[in-house]
Amino acid sequence: MTPTAGPYAGTARLDATRRALELQALGDAPRIDLLVIGGGVTGAGVALDAASRGLRTVLVEARDLAFGTSRWSSKLVHGGLRYLASGRIKVARESAVERGVLMTRTAPHLIRALPQLVPLLPDLLRPGQAALIRTGFHAGDALRLGAGTPGVLLPRVRRIDAERTRRLVPAVRTAGLRGALVAHDGQLVDDARLVVALARTAAQYGASVLTRVRAEEVTGASARLVDALTGQEITVRAGAVVNATGVWAGEVDASIRLRPSRGTHLLVDAGLLGHPTAALTVPVPGSTSRFVFALPQQLGRVAIGLTDEDAPGPIPDEPQPSEAEVSFLLDTVNTALATALTRSDVRGAHAGLRPLIDTGDGSTADISREHAVLESPSGVVTVVGGKLTTYRRMAEDAVDAAVRLRGLPARTCWTARLPLVGAPGHRDSRPSPAGARTGGEVPASLLARHGGTAHEVLAAGESAPIAEGLDVTRAEVAYAVSHEGALDAVDVLDRRTRIGLVAADAERARKAVEEIVAETVAQRR
Numbered sequence: 001m002t003p004t005a006g007p008y009a010g011t012a013r014l015d016a017t018r019r020a021l022e023l024q025a026l027g028d029a030p031r032i033d034l035l036v037i038g039g040g041v042t043g044a045g046v047a048l049d050a051a052s053r054g055l056r057t058v059l060v061e062a063r064d065l066a067f068g069t070s071r072w073s074s075k076l077v078h079g080g081l082r083y084l085a086s087g088r089i090k091v092a093r094e095s096a097v098e099r100g101v102l103m104t105r106t107a108p109h110l111i112r113a114l115p116q117l118v119p120l121l122p123d124l125l126r127p128g129q130a131a132l133i134r135t136g137f138h139a140g141d142a143l144r145l146g147a148g149t150p151g152v153l154l155p156r157v158r159r160i161d162a163e164r165t166r167r168l169v170p171a172v173r174t175a176g177l178r179g180a181l182v183a184h185d186g187q188l189v190d191d192a193r194l195v196v197a198l199a200r201t202a203a204q205y206g207a208s209v210l211t212r213v214r215a216e217e218v219t220g221a222s223a224r225l226v227d228a229l230t231g232q233e234i235t236v237r238a239g240a241v242v243n244a245t246g247v248w249a250g251e252v253d254a255s256i257r258l259r260p261s262r263g264t265h266l267l268v269d270a271g272l273l274g275h276p277t278a279a280l281t282v283p284v285p286g287s288t289s290r291f292v293f294a295l296p297q298q299l300g301r302v303a304i305g306l307t308d309e310d311a312p313g314p315i316p317d318e319p320q321p322s323e324a325e326v327s328f329l330l331d332t333v334n335t336a337l338a339t340a341l342t343r344s345d346v347r348g349a350h351a352g353l354r355p356l357i358d359t360g361d362g363s364t365a366d367i368s369r370e371h372a373v374l375e376s377p378s379g380v381v382t383v384v385g386g387k388l389t390t391y392r393r394m395a396e397d398a399v400d401a402a403v404r405l406r407g408l409p410a411r412t413c414w415t416a417r418l419p420l421v422g423a424p425g426h427r428d429s430r431p432s433p434a435g436a437r438t439g440g441e442v443p444a445s446l447l448a449r450h451g452g453t454a455h456e457v458l459a460a461g462e463s464a465p466i467a468e469g470l471d472v473t474r475a476e477v478a479y480a481v482s483h484e485g486a487l488d489a490v491d492v493l494d495r496r497t498r499i500g501l502v503a504a505d506a507e508r509a510r511k512a513v514e515e516i517v518a519e520t521v522a523q524r525r
């Protein structure tokens with residue numbers, strides 16, 4: 001029996017029963033083609049790449065899908081502009097191409113075009129800086145054109161007047177405002193939702209996706225898998241093992257030495273900035289190349305980021321922002337606002353770690369933008385670095401390496417043409433959720449998070465909000481358990497929805513989420 005035989009074969013449904021069945025099947029037949037360790041965007045992408053090439057694939061994630069860095073990003077689908085500035089043409093092109101693939105074929109339902117606006121305030125920009133930014137924006141536009149991404153999807157660079165600037169970002173300082181430069185990039189409704197869509201699509205193509213399972217004693221051809229829920233252990237034999245554990249890569253393969261850097265975001269209520277519909281880009285005083293962004297997000301928040309702080313030492317489960325980072329972000333964004341934000345306006349703060357390679361001589365090599373595929377002496381293939389935007393290319397490179405090194409029987413990669421669950425063209429997607437049982441009215445926020453599977457979500461529960469003022473429906477909570485592999489209320493609060501980003505919101509929703517999780521689990525037994 002293959003791990004995905006039975007009632008789940010060919011479905012994108014992940015739940016506790018499937019997990020138990022597949023663990024049992026793996027224990028009975030522990031010989032597979034590819035073991036993927038890590039359920040972030042990279043590991044989920046590798047599992048989809050391998051399974052869709054016909055390899056018998058198992059992904060193990062020690063905690064939950066998107067538990068690591070993949071949920072702490074800025075949620076941008078970058079076109080590569082920032083890499084051009086540092087002369088990294090190849091990575092800039094790769095980013096622009098992958099952004100186009102995501103926005104046109106694989107996950108357009110999760111991504112929208114986000115205007116990014118640099119206000120023309122004379123005391124904010126250094127002499128010549130506006131011209132430099134304009135040149136950069138046009139170079140970014142050339143990348144978009146080169147990647148074949150149409151202008152209707154990502155409009156061209158333009159200059160807007162002060163009135164239009166105020167309409168897009170009402171809180172911007174108006175004294176001396178001469179308008180703004182605007183360029184467009186992609187923005188994910190949520191990074192963790194991309195990971196879940198990848199993992200579910202991988203499962204549909206036959207991969208076993210096993211959360212709460214840690215890989216230990218990993219070699220190039222085997223690993224001991226430990227089920228955190230039961231303590232059961234399985235030793236699997238694999239044609240190849242791919243280590244996609246991000247900043248934890250060195251714990252799985254001792255030949256990898258990383259030294260992370262921390263990036264922090266703050267969350268404030270969107271109302272404080274007048275509900276902006278564009279990202280505000282603010283130059284860091286004294287620098288020509290560093291910026292702080294205020295990015296409109298789902299659930300009525302604006303995220304303000306980003307820092308870059310050396311973070312040596314043991315890797316924490318959830319990195320914590322420092323007070324100095326919070327002050328730096330507030331001070332910088334305030335230089336462009338009419339009314340300054342204060343510490344008490346901060347509703348939440350979170351941080352993620354970028355993996356930098358420790359060269360051992362006190363310096364680091366930056367692979368946080370460009371990815372690396374490394375084969376260790378034990379034969380483990382590690383894929384590390386890169387970014388959310390380029391996960392597909394990273395996955396292709398890692399599986400290509402595993403296939404080449406181990407002679408695995410795989411077809412060529414075709415993920416650039418493979419729509420993820422919820423995307424138009426995916427076999428479970430419906431073009432319009434009209435006729436859903438709420439009478440045709442589907443909350444826009446639900447549609448933005450689920451795309452063409454909105455009808456399935458609404459069939460899982462009620463369309464009422466989970467708590468007053470939170471635009472997450474009760475149906476989404478039930479669906480997270482019945483289809484998206486959430487095993488408990490914390491998975492739902494912190495990763496399937498992002499209610500947990502603001503602790504006060506999580507407290508308001510927790511009881512209702514716990515009840516729906518318990519009911520849904522009981523129904524599925």
Ligand SMILES: Cc1cc2nc3c(=O)[nH]c(=O)nc-3n(C[C@H](O)[C@H](O)[C@H](O)COP(=O)(O)OP(=O)(O)OC[C@H]3O[C@@H](n4cnc5c(N)ncnc54)[C@H](O)[C@@H]3O)c2cc1C
Pocket residue numbers: 037038039040041042043060061062063064065066067068069070071072073074075076077078213214215216244245246247248252262263264306351352353354384385386387388389390
């Ligand atoms: C602050 C910040 C902002 C960013 N913003 C952007 C952005 O806007 N756009 C963009 O494109 N990129 C962005 N990036 C980059 C992007 O977030 C990362 O490149 C990406 O999320 C890394 O994913 P990953 O799957 O490699 O690692 P992770 O997401 O960390 O996944 C690794 C997983 O491995 C699991 N694991 C660890 N050890 C084991 C084990 N022994 N057994 C089983 N599982 C294990 C962990 O639990 C974890 O879930 C940002 C990065 C940072 C830090």
